[in-house]
Amino acid sequence: MKELDHVALRDPLISTENGDDKLEDVSKCFGCREPLANYTHFSPYRGFNLHEKCAEIPFKLNHVCHRKHPLILQFNSERLSCKICQVTRRRGFVYGCSSCKFVIHIECLSPSPIIKDEGHQHPFSLLLRQVPFICDACGTEGNHVAYTCGTCNIIVHKNCISLPHIIKSKWHDHRLLHKYFHHIEDFRVLYCIICHDEVNTEHGSYYCSKCNFIFHVKCVMKDEALYEIVENEDDESPNESASSITKVLQRNDAGEATVIEHFKHSHHLMLSDGVGEYDNKCCDGCLLPIVASFYYCTQCDFFLHKDCVELPKVKHVWHHRCGPPLILTSNEVFLCVKCDCFSNAFAYKCEECEDYTCLRCIIALTPGVARTCLGHKHPLLFFFEYRGRCVACGDDNIKGLFRCKDCDFSLHHKCYSLPIISQHKSEEHLLSLAYNDDNSYSESHFCDVCEERRDPKLSFYHCATCDTSAHVNCVLGEHPFIKLGSIVEVQEDTHEHPLTVVKKIYYYPNCSGCGKPCLDLALECTGCNFIVHARCPSDSED
Incomplete structure (x- = not known):
């Protein structure tokens, strides 16, 4: 520590005005992390590059926020957050008390007594205090330095004064608004859609006025890459108006769209609840079985779940x-x-x-309320930072799982999205997805498709009528989400005509792209005798 004190006193100062060669590898002051060119001199010493002003700051001082001990100029080796601004920096000097784990950034020593912000109609006044407080803007604890608005009777962190009023977050389809206080009855659930912990409506949070969803400030603002600030609230976001339904032709008494035009289909689509009539059909949007309300085309074999229809463009x-x-x-x-x-x-x-x-x-992976899961009695919530084991496939150390708060049940999102019913050519009935085989008879723990042993603790497909069971992969096959016979568009440098999705079983022609035999999934143009692997790059030549 004393060495740091002496460095600032004895090192020669070098001018930044004459383009010295030593400036080529220098960008920021090691003390305050501001650009060196903003000031007249800097002092190089063993990699330390300091402004003249930073070289002359005192080694020790007293501060009103920490009266127990003097604060010493030092490196923040323990990566403690500044008690004034709550920000943690990897580099630069701080004034700190090692015994009390207390640090303050150099520029935070003298916070502004009054701060005005365009987002609030009144100015905020500085309040130095030794006891913790709960910030009315973000709902988290603060210490030592607070700002208050006497008119609104709120107390906030310094950084929370400038919280944006409106943001567009990747966590939600609609804009989110910041508000200091809420009425409980305004929300369907009082749990943050991201972390699933309760949100205290007596403190600030972000919310969606359309969906009545609520978010912790710390959760939705944690990653700057996942949100953008909406400067003008009158500007309409293009994402919010980009509905996949191009026209509603008819509605029922409940206001539901019963006949629509969809931008991905040329015919009108009709709403239906007749799930049982289409056991062997799947949604053309997600290729999962029709098990809930859906739209269908009366002129061709085209189906879309209601949830898939309502997704935006x-x-x-x-x-x-x-x-x-x-x-x-x-x-x-x-x-x-x-x-x-x-x-x-x-x-x-x-x-x-x-x-x-x-x-x-x-x-x-779209955040929302708790999801139901076939075969489990409790609702599931997705925890994107949790690591653990999936009970369905047995894979361990997976980051991001659907979890049950009431018991030890976790699902990988891949397993959560498996078809809850499926069909296999060896079984006349539909097979249902199950997560745990309670049958203790070991002879039943075999797959009736491949006749190999299966783990009773992992997911499987089961027919209750025939008492048959099978591995998930044996029932679904290698490409369960490919609709054979459908027409797909390809780039012109691949082929000039649309191609048909095929699966070669008995005849294996050579791929027009890589020259190797097409043993399985391929794209074919029968009129041109052209075929390519589905995995081949789009720049294959015919």
Whole structure:
């Protein structure tokens, strides 16, 4: 510590005005982390580059926020957060008390007595205090330095004075508004959609006025890459108006759209609740079985779950880091970046990195209220930072799981999105997905498709009528989310005509792209005698 004191006193000062060669590798002052060029001199010493003003600051001082001991100029080696601004920095000097774990940034020594902000109609006044307080803007604890508005009777952190009033977050489709206090009856649930802990409505939070969802400030503002500030609240967000339903032709008494036009289909679609009539059909959006309300086409074999119809044309998602929103697309064979499954159903595509995310993963990973799960009596919530074991597939150390708060039950999002019913050519009845085989008779723990042993603790498909069971992969096959016979569009440099999705079983022609035999999934143009692997790049030549 004394060495630091002496460095500032004895080192020669070098001018920044004459373009000295030593400035080439210098950018910021080691003390305050501001650009060196903002001031006249700096002092190099063993990698330390200091402004003249930072070289002359006192080694020890007393501060009103910590009267027990003097504060010493030092490195923040323990990475403690500043008691004034709550920010933790990796580099630079702080004034600190090692025994009390107390540090203050150099620039935070003298906080402004009055702060005015455009987002609040009254000025905030500085209040130095030794006892903790709960910030009325973000709902978290603060110490030592607070700002108060006497007119509104609120107390906040310094940084929370400038919290944006409106943000657009990748965690939600609609804009989120900040408010200091809420009425409990305004919300369906009082749990943060991100962390699932309760939100105290007596303190500040972000909320959606359309969905009545609520978010902790610390959760929705944690990652700057996942939100943007809305400067003008009158500007309409294009994402919020980009509905996939281009026209509603008819509504029922409850206000539901019963006949619609959808931008991905050329015919009118009709709403139906007749789930049992279409046991062997699947949704063309997600390729999962029809088990809930759906829209169907009376002129062709086309079905869409109601949830899939209501997805927007463009969508921001928290699990994709690129800036632009994802675009809803169809009629393409793609590999989903979240579940690693091939599909030719609907997907959201990133125009920047060209990654695809299937609708099953988009829906499963969309934050919301608790989800129901077949075979489990309690609701499930998705915890995106939790690591653990999936009870369905047995994979361990998975980050991000659907979890039950009441018992030790966790599901990977891939397993959560599996079809709850499926069909296999060896079984005349529909098979239901199950998560635990209670049958203690060991001879029953075999797969009736491959006749190999299966783990009774993992998920499986079961027919209660025939008392048959099978591995999930044996029932679904290698490409369960590919609709054979469908037509897909490809880039012109791949082929000039649309291609048909096929699966070669007995005849294996050579791929027009890589020259190797097409042993399984392929794209074919029968008129041109052209075929390529589904995995081959789009620049294959015919």
